[in-house]
Every structure is written in C-alpha cells, then in structure tokens.
Amino acid sequence: MPPVMNPLRRGALAALAVVGGSWLLSPAMAQDGVWPQKPIQLVIPYPPGGSADLLARPLALQLQQQMGRPVLLEYKPGAGGTIASQYVARSKPDGYTVLMVLAAHAINDSLYPKLPYDTRKDFTPISLVAHLPMIVVGSNKLKARNIAELIAAAKASPGSLTFGSAGNGNTGHLAGEYFGNMAGVKMTHVPYKGSAGVVNAMLAGDIDLSFDSISTSIPHVRSGKMHALAVTSPQRSPLDASIPTVKEQGLPAFEVNGWYAILGPAAMPEAVTRKLSQEIATSLKNAPFKAQLEASGYEPVGSTPQALGRHIDAEIQRWSSVVAASGAKVE
Known part of the structure; x- marks a missing residue:
C-alpha cells in the first residue's frame, strides 16, 4: 500500500504545479480593473x-x-x-x-x-x-531525554553541547541563547543555511540538538530519527500533546x-x-x-x-x- 502523503506536502506540490504553469487562471479572474x-x-x-x-x-x-x-x-x-x-x-x-x-x-x-x-x-x-510552536529536539547522539537532563548535561560540560539553527540571528538561534541564559548553561551555536541544513545535520548526528519549528522536525520525531524534549509554546501542541512544554519542566518563564x-x-x-x-x-x-x-x-x-x-x-x-x-x- 503506498504511503499517505502529508496534506501540507500535497498542497506544496500542487503549488509547485501552479507556479510552473500558472497561466491557467480560474473563472474568478477579475475583469473590472480592481486589484489584482x-x-x-x-x-x-x-x-x-x-x-x-x-x-x-x-x-x-x-x-x-x-x-x-x-x-x-x-x-x-x-x-x-x-x-x-x-x-x-x-x-x-x-x-x-x-x-x-x-x-x-x-x-x-x-x-x-x-x-x-x-x-x-x-x-x-x-x-x-x-x-507555529517551536520544539526542542535532540539528535540520536544526545542522551538527554528531557529538559532537566539537558540542563544537567550542559552544566557538566560547558560549551560541549551543540545546537543548530537556520542562521545567525534566526529565531532558533535566539531561542537557544534565551534558553541558555535562563537555564544558566553554555551551549555552542552552529549556524546553517536554512532549516533543511539543520535537519540534515541532526539526522547525521553532526549536532546535538536544535530549537526548530515543529512542522519541520516532528516527522523525524515520529520516525524515531530524533527525539523531542519539549515544545517552547505556552501550551502543548495539538500536533503531539504528549510532548511537554519547557515551562512544565522547570523554566516557567520560558516561552518562544x-x-x-x-x-x-x-x-x-x-x-x-x-x-x-x-x-x-x-x-x-x-x-x-x-x-x-x-x-x-x-x-x-x-x-x-x-x-x-x-x-x-x-x-x-x-x-x-x-x-x-x-x-x-x-x-
């Protein structure tokens, strides 16, 4: 039985087709001089x-x-x-x-x-x-499985844990810095060119963790190629309510x-x-x-x-x- 395509991916493929051959316009095309x-x-x-x-x-x-x-x-x-x-x-x-x-x-x-x-x-x-909630996600080389274990590992060896982001100043980068400041730990930031680069580095085990958008990382959590430690939003995400928030795990003021x-x-x-x-x-x-x-x-x-x-x-x-x-x- 063929795999079921993610609905958002199906929409993305449809949009690609539209962009590639987009002059087949719908009957709703405006003809009255009003934008667009x-x-x-x-x-x-x-x-x-x-x-x-x-x-x-x-x-x-x-x-x-x-x-x-x-x-x-x-x-x-x-x-x-x-x-x-x-x-x-x-x-x-x-x-x-x-x-x-x-x-x-x-x-x-x-x-x-x-x-x-x-x-x-x-x-x-x-x-x-x-x-879009963010997720604190670990590569399979990261032994920590929750925020308490992550903080303990970071304190045991300051600067040794690496976290990736889609680039310097990206939300994922600042979320990691914000987390480090609030938890009192030092981690090393590794910038990549876009979210896809971060995901590939995580899958390869080149970095320990990332603060990523839940939409890009959750498929790999579900497949077992990464593991979720927490979501950074105020409440748990309906996408996977089993993942606790950072707030629930000892940092009540943390929210991104x-x-x-x-x-x-x-x-x-x-x-x-x-x-x-x-x-x-x-x-x-x-x-x-x-x-x-x-x-x-x-x-x-x-x-x-x-x-x-x-x-x-x-x-x-x-x-x-x-x-x-x-x-x-x-x-």
Missing part, C-alpha cells in the same frame, strides 16, 4: 524546505484560487532574511510584491547594527498569518512562539492592503485549508493590518532584550 490585475510575487526570505516555505506554498495556491491571479514564490535567502526584506522595501508599493516574514524580522532590528531599511517605517503590515506574517513596501494603497488582508483572512477560514495547516502544527490567525503592526512593535521590544542579554550581533 496581474501576478503577485510573494518573496520568501529563506531557502525551500523550511517552515516558511511549507506555509507559503499552500497559501499561495489558496490565494490564487480565491483571487484568480497567479501568486508566484520568489526565494531570496541570506543574511537572516534581510536580503529579501531590503528587496521588498525598495519595491513599488502597488501590492504586487509582498514579503513573508518570520519572528526573525523583529529580531533583526536589534541584531544588525546597520540594517539597510527601517523595520517598521519601510513596510506596510498586511496580515499575521499563523503561529514562531509567527509568520505578510508585509508590503511602505505606502501601499489602503484599499489594496485591506483587500489582501481580507483575502488572507478568508483563506484561513477555509475549512480544508485550515485543517491542512493545522495538520502540520500551524495555528492560523489572519489579522488586520493594524493588529499586525502592534504585534511587530511588541516583538521588536521583546527580542531586543534577548539579543542584548545574549550579546549576539551580526555585522
């Missing part, structure tokens, strides 16, 4: 295969079906997402070039001494798309929740911003699509532009203290 009148470019700041990609592909397909125009994915990885952010910040503010950002967008504001853009002033908030949002360049027309925000909210209320995301651990949101702006402001403030405490800087 041409393909929309959704810029992704990380390589294919990571949690942003796994959300962006099915979202692009869903939006295309609703609006009747192609939503094309453009990957511009590098420099912790700042290359993609700079590209969009300098794009024409007509709604045809938008950006998917992660929590790293807020982290970069204090991590990089000289960003080529203003994190708030150079972008138009559109919608908070989803939250990944998030994904859509931004455009500054000065986008209000009508276009509102239209795209409403289309995203509508897509996330679509029952099959919502179930598809939840099956991979995403928690759909769909906010107003104003709510997203407030969220980003709060995240910038929160992560600035974490960056300062960690001493992390990227030149």
Whole structure:
C-alpha cells in the first residue's frame, strides 16, 4: 500500500504545479480593473524546505484560487532574511510584491547594527498569518531525554553541547541563547543555511540538538530519527500533546512562539492592503485549508493590518532584550 502523503506536502506540490504553469487562471479572474490585475510575487526570505516555505506554498495556491491571479514564490535567502526584506522595501508599493516574514524580522532590528531599511517605517503590515510552536529536539547522539537532563548535561560540560539553527540571528538561534541564559548553561551555536541544513545535520548526528519549528522536525520525531524534549509554546501542541512544554519542566518563564506574517513596501494603497488582508483572512477560514495547516502544527490567525503592526512593535521590544542579554550581533 503506498504511503499517505502529508496534506501540507500535497498542497506544496500542487503549488509547485501552479507556479510552473500558472497561466491557467480560474473563472474568478477579475475583469473590472480592481486589484489584482496581474501576478503577485510573494518573496520568501529563506531557502525551500523550511517552515516558511511549507506555509507559503499552500497559501499561495489558496490565494490564487480565491483571487484568480497567479501568486508566484520568489526565494531570496541570506543574511537572516534581510536580503529579501531590503528587496521588498525598495519595491513599488502597488501590492504586487509582498514579503513573508518570520519572528526573525523583529529580531533583526536589534541584531544588525546597520540594517539597510527601517523595520517598521519601510513596510506596510498586511496580515499575521499563523503561529507555529517551536520544539526542542535532540539528535540520536544526545542522551538527554528531557529538559532537566539537558540542563544537567550542559552544566557538566560547558560549551560541549551543540545546537543548530537556520542562521545567525534566526529565531532558533535566539531561542537557544534565551534558553541558555535562563537555564544558566553554555551551549555552542552552529549556524546553517536554512532549516533543511539543520535537519540534515541532526539526522547525521553532526549536532546535538536544535530549537526548530515543529512542522519541520516532528516527522523525524515520529520516525524515531530524533527525539523531542519539549515544545517552547505556552501550551502543548495539538500536533503531539504528549510532548511537554519547557515551562512544565522547570523554566516557567520560558516561552518562544514562531509567527509568520505578510508585509508590503511602505505606502501601499489602503484599499489594496485591506483587500489582501481580507483575502488572507478568508483563506484561513477555509475549512480544508485550515485543517491542512493545522495538520502540520500551524495555528492560523489572519489579522488586520493594524493588529499586525502592534504585534511587530511588541516583538521588536521583546527580542531586543534577548539579543542584548545574549550579546549576539551580526555585522
């Protein structure tokens, strides 16, 4: 019997087909001069295969079906997402070039001494798309099976345990630093180019653990190739309620929740911003699509532009203290 395909992966493959031959438009194609009148470019700041990609592909397909125009994915990885952010910040503010950002967008504001853009002033908030819990996951060479054992191992040999992330300043990197500061332990950070690199290093046993998005690591936990120590969200994840939170295991103040949002360049027309925000909210209320995301651990949101702006402001403030405490800087 052939294996059952993960629903999110099935959506991703469908989105690939759409991107490859996307001029077969639906009957819903607008003909009245209202935006959108041409393909929309959704810029992704990380390589294919990571949690942003796994959300962006099915979202692009869903939006295309609703609006009747192609939503094309453009990957511009590098420099912790700042290359993609700079590209969009300098794009024409007509709604045809938008950006998917992660929590790293807020982290970069204090991590990089000289960003080529203003994190708030150079972008138009559109919608908070989803939250995604992170997971503390160990490779099979890590003997610790819970947070207490992890802390004990790290204290027994300071700096010997290695944790990987998708790059310097990435949410996984800062989550690891935040954990180390709170637990009073020292671990060695190993940066990779994207989440796929971290997963491959974990599978090969090149690193001990990672603070990764649950969507990318949980399949390997289920297969026995990695083991879960905890989730970093306030509550246990419905994706696997057997995995306890870090809070439950002795660090009650520790909480890191990944998030994904859509931004455009500054000065986008209000009508276009509102239209795209409403289309995203509508897509996330679509029952099959919502179930598809939840099956991979995403928690759909769909906010107003104003709510997203407030969220980003709060995240910038929160992560600035974490960056300062960690001493992390990227030149």
